[in-house]
Amino acid sequence: MPNQPGFRIKNIHAYTAIGDDNEEGIIGEQIDGTFMPFICADEARAKSLRPRAESIGKATGKKVKFVRFSIREDLEDIA
Secondary structure (H helix, E strand, C coil): CCCCCCCCCCCEEEEEEECCCCCEEECEEEECCEEEECEECCHHHHHHHHHHHHHHHHHHCCCEEEEEECCCCCCCCCC
């Protein structure tokens, strides 16, 4: 095991929108048959998703928000 830890997630960021039913959800895209939610834990990923999030906002007419979830709680170690 390495002496120093690698990257650890401290915050999760997501692109969200409120739908016609007044429910908030995480936006995303279908890529190669799999839904990819716009969730990220690093700045590079956030920047790469931003143009796609803007495009979804324009296409749907919905306001897209970039939000941060910042309280981490480790619930369980699964071996």
